[in-house]
Structure formats: C-alpha cells, structure tokens
Amino acid sequence: MAQQQQISLPAKLINGGIAGIVGVTCVFPIDLAKTRLQNQRGQQLYKNMMDCLIKTVKSEGYFGMYRGAAVNLTLVTPEKAIKLAANDFFRHRLSKDGGRLTVFKEMLAGCFAGMCQVIITTPMEMLKIQLQDAGRLAAQQRVASSVVTTLKMGGTSGVLSRSYNASQVTRVSAIQITRELLRTKGVTGLYRGLGATLMRDIPFSVVYFPLFAHLHQLGQHSSEDPSVPFYWSFMSGCLAGSIAAVAVSPCDVVKTRLQSLKKGANEETYNGVVDCVRKILKKEGPGAFLKGASCRVLVIAPLFGIVQVVYFVGVGEFLLGYTPYNIYSA
Template sequence: MADKQISLPAKLINGGIAGLIGVTCVFPIDLAKTRLQNQQNGARLYTSMSDCLIKTIRSEGYFGMYRGAAVNLTLVTPEKAIKLAANDFFRHHFSKDGKLTLFKEMLAGCGAGTCQVIVTTPMEMLKIQLQDAGRIEITTPLFCFLLNAMNSKSAQRKLMPETVAAGTVETKSPTAMQLTRELLREKGIAGLYKGLGATLLRDVPFSIIYFPLFANLNNLGKRGVEGPAPFYVSFISGCLAGSTAAVAVNPVDVIKTRLQSLNRGSTEDTYSGVTDCIRKILRNEGPSAFLKGAYCRALVIAPLFGIAQVIYFLGVGELILSFLPKKDN
C-alpha cells in the first residue's frame, strides 16, 4: 500500500505551479470576461471579447489587460494547490482498491470545491474590483471627464457627488493593498468574503462536474490498465472538462461577479443578495444575461485547467521534494 500513498506537500506544489502558469497565460481573457459580465443594458461599452481587449489596450495600454494579475498570481497558488490537492486527498480516502464510484468522484469534487473558497472568495473579490476599474472609469458620464480635465479641483469636489453615484469615479485606480485595507477597516474580514454564498454556488458544482469528467476522459487515454495517460491526453481532458464545467456554472459566475463588484456606474443596478440579483437581472436584462461572458470563461478555464493538469501530472512537486534532504527516522 506504500505506493498508493499520496504526498500532500508534492500535490500542493504541483497545484501552485500549475495555477501560476495557467493564470499568466489566460488572464487577459479573464479580464474581458469580468467586464462583459458586469456591463448592464444601460451602460454597454463592449460588444465582444475582442472588442473589450482592443479598447482596453487603447485606453489603458498593454498592461491594462493585466489589471488585478498580481492579486491572482499571489493567491492562485494556494487556491489551485488547495483545489487539486484536496480532490486527490478525498479521492484517495474514498477509493476502495483504487476504484471510485461516480458518486464518490462527485463527492470528492464537492469537498475540493468547498475547501478552495477559503482563498477563492477574497481573491475574486479583489481581482474583480481591479479588473473592472477601467470599465467604470470609461463609462463615467462625459461631464465628469470634463470636470477631471478642469483645473478647479474645488469645483470638481463639489459637483462630483451630485452628478455621479458614490464610488463610481476614480481619478486613480486603487491598488490591491488599498482595497484590502479599506474593506478591512469598513467591514472587517467579512468585507473580503462578500459573495461567499455565490462563490460556493459556483465552485462546488464546478468541481462536482469537472473532476469526475476529467478523470474519466483522462482514463480513456491511459496506456494499459495501470499506465499513466500521455501529457497531451491530460491537456485535452483538462480543456474539455474545464470548458464544460465553466459553461454549466456561468449563470452563477455572473451573479457572483455582480455581487462582488463594489463600484458601479450611476445608471447600473446594485444588489442586496443572490435572489435580488437574479430577480433584477431577469427583469432588466432577460435570461440571456446569465450567459454573458460564457465563451470568455470557457476560453479561460479550458487552457487554464489543461495546463494545470499537465503540470500536475508531470509531478514537478515530487521532483522538487526529491532533491530535499530526507530525515532518517
């Protein structure tokens, strides 16, 4: 049974490295997804993912596509490490003679999705504010830009609260640390966990769909009964399973993104909770609004999890740990 034991530190390292590489590759698409999901009928700025990225580069430069990347790259390591390692942990303990029923595969995915929200919720909360800042600045009414261009700052301070809803105008984009301090000062730790319920509603079903689907697709490409699947099979399986799960839970992702967005344009709706958000979206934008950013999310998740699974199954963590001195018992 010794060969069936899993190394949790190695799995954590694998998940962390996989997350870093994956996020770096797909972050601009994730930014487009956030901005498309957040724009409402009265303040449409982008018509598609490519339109969003082109306008972002024109108005904010190339690095504008990486707004919020520092937060994601910092927190994606523990997030992916927890998610992938927790799934392996639960699968290992639920299995009998190395075999799992579909129900237990789904249960393991459920456990992984539940564990990851500890890190996912504050990461998404901060990332969304930074990603959406450019859209809020651009959708601010024209006269506010004229005021910003005026030298009379006293007049600007006097007129701004009367013409634009509080918090919608930023003369300078906040940093992640500024947002964190502000949220902690005003709302405590609960401020960083705004949208926790919606995050659970998204990540738990995602993991329930993703992990069993990936495992079964990956098994189809295995060499023999015990042999591992080639890396390209793991990549394709990760892409297919990731995009399927991403589209399936996209309606909840729209709700989560809306709830976690603190800054809004003066004509945009605000929401008090999940049910209020669902009701207002259905009333004002129709059912199709729940599919906003679906193809962007599929384009983000597919390569993200494809890359993640390749790195994960290459066993980079095990290789790193093999160079460390072992303690003799």
C-alpha cells in the first residue's frame, strides 16, 4: 500500500499536467476575450465575446487569439498538477482510514489545494494578462488616434472600422516582461495581485472540489465498482466548474484589474484590493464585477470537464504501469 501511494503521486502529477495542457489549448481564445472584457472600462471596444474575438482576428490575425498561450501552456502543467494532486493529498490526510469525508473536510481540502496552487498561478496569470491585454490597449490607442485625425480633417465616419485594419500590434514577450519586473521590482513583481488571486482561487476550490466529488460519485456503477463513465466525469467537471466560476467572478475581475500593469488612456490605477473594489463600484457600478462572467463560465466549464476526464481516465497511472482505480481515492 505504501508503495502504491508513493507511485500514485507522480501519476497524479502527470494526469494534472496533461489535463491542463489539453484543456487550456481548447479554451484559450475564450479566456483571452474574458481578460479583455474585464479590463475595458470607459470606451467600450468590445460589445461581447464574439465581437471581441472577431475584432482580435481582424487586427491581430488568427494567432492573436492565442496571445499569452505559451506562458499558460508552460505553467499550467505544474499549476493543475499541484491543484489536483494537493486536493487528493489533503483529502487522503483528512480521511480516517480511507473513510468518507464530511462536507466540511472536503471544503477544507479544497481550501488547502487553492492555497498551494497560487505559487504558480499568480506569476502565470500576471504574465498571461499582460500579453492578452496588449491587443486591447493597442486597439484603444488606434481608435483614439483615428478619432483625433478624423476630427482634424472634419470627418466623423468609419473611425472604428478603419482602426481594426491598422498596423499590427507591437509584440512583447513573456521573457521581456519577466526581466523588466525582476529588474525593477524583484521577485515580488511577479506576485502582484497575490491577495486577489488567493481571494479567487481559495473560494473556487472550496466550492468546486466538494461539488465535483458528490456529482462524480452519483455516476458510479455500484459500491463494488467505483468506476465512472468518462462522459459523467466530463459533465460533473463542467457543472461544478460553472457554478464555482460564477461564484468567484467578481474576485476574478478585481484580480485581472490589479495585475494589469499597463493602462489605457484615462483608465484607473488601483492600490490594492479594497481600493480596486471601491473605485469599480464608484465609477462603473456593481454590474462591472460580472464583466466577462459568461466568458469565464465558457472557459472553466469545458476546461475542468476535460481536466477531470484526463485525470480520472488515469493517463499517468497507465504510463507508470498501474490502473487508475487501484490507487484512486475520492
């Protein structure tokens, strides 16, 4: 038994890593739209998710929808591995002789998992947001420039449509951003918005993991056969992820605003979580906290559905020569 537990941890880390890569690749364009919708204030460049994606493709090309994907794909492997493996680890530690956990202990395990993952999540999100939002800021500058030029020439038509056919967005890499942050602010620069990230990820994990465990358990064939059809794992991940995503959407808006280093013209700067919340309420109203909520659900639902399918299929166990249900504990 001890040997199985020792080998199961690497297997779970492999599962989490593969699951994260597959999931992120599928839903990244929607995540980019979410970031840009959450960050825009004042002048509305994008009406909704589809409008954002269409304008992104027009101005930046197809691969513009994957700006920041390299950072996410690189760091999502350790992030998802830590998140999923930590939840399993703490569930195992909190259970008595493999017994069934109470809802409180399930929530506690999720809380600890959320705390562990921010080691990777915070710098990953920090870099990803800068790359994702670069196109929005460039588009905003082009619109402002077009407006000024048009006013000087005495015309007013076609400003917005022409702006999206302008020159390509200036490219900036994650390595450049990292070097600049380390040079000017040290390691702490990469962990800007840590409090807001904790404020989002801990409640998300507290809601998601217990809810998923109970939904997943409903799909078991019998107490003797704990296996679950892959489609049930997918649907359980989607539903639990959707509910958790909506619950913490306001925290995600605050986190995104705090981690955006560059601002557009006349856009607010924030000094911490409380200041950010206060200014958003004052300038944009309560509805601003739900900006990008539908996009976030469309990202999280399939992402965690895919993640759970890969995780519970047991790719890691297969690669290590073990079947998933011999070492699975839920």
